[in-house]
Amino acid sequence: MNPPFPIPARRTFTAKTVTLAHGGGGSAMRDLIDDVFLSAFSGAGRAAPEDQARFDLAALAARGDRLAFTTDSFVVDPLVFPGGDIGKLAVCGTVNDLAVGGAVPVALSCAVIIEEGLAVELLRRVxxxxxxxxxxAGVSISTGDTKVVARGACDKLFITTTGIGVVRAGLDVGIAKARPGDVLLVNGLLGDHGAAILNARGDLALDTTIESDCAPLNGLIDTLIAAAPGIRMMRDATRGGVAAVVNELAEASAVGVRLSELAMPMRPEVQGFCEILGLDPLYLANEGKILAVVPANEADQALAALRAHPLGREAAAIGTVTAERPGRVTMETRFGGERIVDMLVGDQLPRIC
Structure with a gap:
């Protein structure tokens, strides 16, 4: 039987830029969400639109015994940079925040604030x-929100992602669990993301192209946990770099940390970049690197497992945990001296994530 009135066909989305109407709650907004967001996140299997995502508690409980929950906002400039863009960064950042807590990431939300005038083509790319x-990364983007603001009210595009994951039963990692004698590992070359962002802004006429290390690390972390079941702590070294993480570790665990400058894995391009600008590479942001603390008797197998993974081929042991000078981080320099590595007061590079 024919319906008593015609059902309107879905309109083809042809707008070239985002307007305030696309955030007004009407058909223009529906068309933007359907064509740009739902078509990418849901594909052909999209469900009826609801105001929330729903999960089977029994299925979650089968994966572990605790729920992990995290959120982060991303305001990087430029939106697109060598090795990634703000969209890849948002997913990787939230997945990695879950994974370093020992959780298996399950689902993300995506909330966007779009400045009026943003090119739809750029939004589609992100x-x-x-x-x-x-x-x-093996996760779903299950729910979200879209806001459009007037020109000048935000800088092109801001993204907030929230993630949930399930922590493996029996695994207990944390920033306060390091013990004297433990070994500090990183899964590869440091400082790439911070250097890539500054270079991409075009403020410097450098010939080299440095790519961000932005990557989801949950697969690598699965491998690491299997190799080192006694692992104490993992943390992704984002804003503030490795220096921020080791200082937080030293304070929370009431231990000393001794780093080796010669052991730090770093591209010659990044090292040279820092020397030109007077930056300390230990404070440069990373978006595909973790710092892990493992017992000394598990360090060799943990390092071997990292190096066997595509995202850990340049993994290295960069220092040890000591009982001396609790709360203090020191580094043995390449010349045989020693210097203190403090927490950064401000930020060497603005808007890196």
Missing amino acids: VGSMAQTARA
Whole structure:
């Protein structure tokens, strides 16, 4: 039987830029969400639109015994940079925050604030990058929100992602669990993201192209946990770099940390970049690197497992935990001296994530 009135066909989305109407709650907003967001995140299997995502508690409980929950906002400038963009960064950042707590990431939310005038083509690129990265990480983008603000009220595009994951039963990692004798590991070359962002801004006429290390690390972390079941702590070294993480570790665990400058894995380009600008590479942001603390008797197998993974081929042991000078981080320099590594007061590079 024919319906008593015609059902309107879905309109083709042809807008070139985002307007305030696309955030007004009407058909223009529905068209933007359907065509740009839902088509990327849900594909052909999209469900009826609801105001929340729903999960089977029994399925979650089968994966572990605790729920992990995290959120982060991303305001990077530029939106697209060598090795990634703000969309890839948002997914990787939230997945990694879950994974370093020992959780298996399950699902993300995506809330966007869009400045009026943003090119729809750029928005599609960012959303497509988010969808691709989520698939690579094995998570779904299950719910979200869209706001459009007037020109000047935000800088092009801000993204907030929230994630949930399930912590493995029996695993207990944390920033306060380091013990004297433990070994500090990183899974690869440091400082790439911070250097890539500054170089991408075009403020410097450098010939080299440095790519961000932005990547989801949950697969690598699975490998690490299997190799070192006694692992004490993991943390992704984002804003503030490795220096921020080791200072937080030393304070929370009431231990000393001794680093080795010669052991720090770093690209010659990044080292040279820092020397030109007077930056300390220990404080440069990373988006695909973790610092892990493992017992000394598990360090060799943990390092071997990291190096066997594609995201850990340049992994290195960079220092040890000591009982001396609790709360203090020191570094043995390449010349045989020693210097204190403090927590950064401000930020060497603005807007890196």
